[in-house]
Amino acid sequence: xxxxxxxxxxxxxxxxxxxxxxxxxxxxxxxxxxxxxxxxxxxxxxxxxxxxxxxxxxxxxxxxxxxxxxxxxxxxxxxxxxxxxxxxxxxxxxxxxxxxxxxxxxxxxxxxxxxxxxxxxxxxxxxxxxxxxxxxxxx
Amino acid sequence: xxxxxxxxxxxxxxxxxxxxxxxxxxxxxxxxxxxxxxxxxxxxxxxxxxxxxxxxxxxxxxxxxxxxxxxxxxxxxxxxxxxxxxxxxxxxxxxxxxxxxxxxxxxxxxxxxx
Ligand SMILES: Nc1ncnc2c1ncn2[C@@H]1O[C@H](COP(=O)(O)OP(=O)(O)OP(=O)(O)O)[C@@H](O)[C@H]1O
Ligand SMILES: [Mg+2]
Numbered sequence: 001x002x003x004x005x006x007x008x009x010x011x012x013x014x015x016x017x018x019x020x021x022x023x024x025x026x027x028x029x030x031x032x033x034x035x036x037x038x039x040x041x042x043x044x045x046x047x048x049x050x051x052x053x054x055x056x057x058x059x060x061x062x063x064x065x066x067x068x069x070x071x072x073x074x075x076x077x078x079x080x081x082x083x084x085x086x087x088x089x090x091x092x093x094x095x096x097x098x099x100x101x102x103x104x105x106x107x108x109x110x111x112x113x114x115x116x117x118x119x120x121x122x123x124x125x126x127x128x129x130x131x132x133x134x135x136x137x138x139x
Numbered sequence: 140x141x142x143x144x145x146x147x148x149x150x151x152x153x154x155x156x157x158x159x160x161x162x163x164x165x166x167x168x169x170x171x172x173x174x175x176x177x178x179x180x181x182x183x184x185x186x187x188x189x190x191x192x193x194x195x196x197x198x199x200x201x202x203x204x205x206x207x208x209x210x211x212x213x214x215x216x217x218x219x220x221x222x223x224x225x226x227x228x229x230x231x232x233x234x235x236x237x238x239x240x241x242x243x244x245x246x247x248x249x250x251x252x253x
Contacts, residue, residue, distance in 0.1 A: 013218075016197035020226075023201065034180075037203055041177050044201045048194075101190040101198070106174035113178075 007057040019044040156229030
């Protein structure tokens with residue numbers, strides 16, 4: 001199965017739309033609710049990061065019999081020092097983002113913890129790409 | 140402890156989730172930071188927060204949190220209610236501070252997540 005969703009930077013009211021859709025699909029397919037939760041939490045954090053830190057993005061989801069692959073690609077400022085951004089507590093979130101309940105600097109490490117495979121690449125001034133994989137035992 | 144007892148103990152007002160009043164709650168967590176909430180891996184968690192916006196509801200949806208108490212007299216909007224209903228999330232308003240609300244529930248036997 002293949003799904004694609006757009007994300008608009010700055011628009012918090014729609015942040016979580018893709019994760020919500022994915023959760024509805026996964027609940028029908030997967031009985032292990034821990035896998036569902038881990039995967040949608042990872043995507044939700046990634047969606048919020050696009051809304052909070054980038055200009056626009058796209059979520060590409062491929063569900064296979066053995067794995068769920070999610071790519072989140074954005075156009076935005078990019079990340080200069082990825083290892084620093086991955087540290088718990090590091091955040092450049094604006095006041096507006098903090099008022100929305102984000103900006104703890106926990107998102108990227110939480111995405112990593114909630115995925116079986118996690119890749120992040122970024123180019124300053126261009127954008128950031130995330131790949132999240134959850135392996136499935138049976139589907 | 141079920142939701143009805145929670146509402147009584149904190150002197151709260153059940154805004155949404157009438158039909159789920161018998162839902163059992165085991166643990167509680169209090170935070171205004173949604174990324175902290177999203178790191179929890181326990182189930183049957185009740186969230187106490189002063190953050191009244193759509194992202195609090197979305198966070199509960201993703202984290203399988205069944206009940207949110209909005210403390211500090213924060214008001215639940217129509218959009219929040221709609222999203223909560225769609226996802227079977229119970230919403231409670233409460234005039235007390237987060238500290239007082241959490242204290243009452245802790246004393247009554249709700250366990251901390253950690
Ligand atoms: N898509 C992105 N584009 C540009 N910068 C990003 C992106 N994602 C993360 N960052 C940078 O990495 C930092 C850390 O991200 P992380 O998700 O861990 O924390 P946060 O978003 O600041 O807060 P939290 O996720 O806890 O709400 C961000 O503050 C930001 O500087
Ligand atoms: Mg983040």
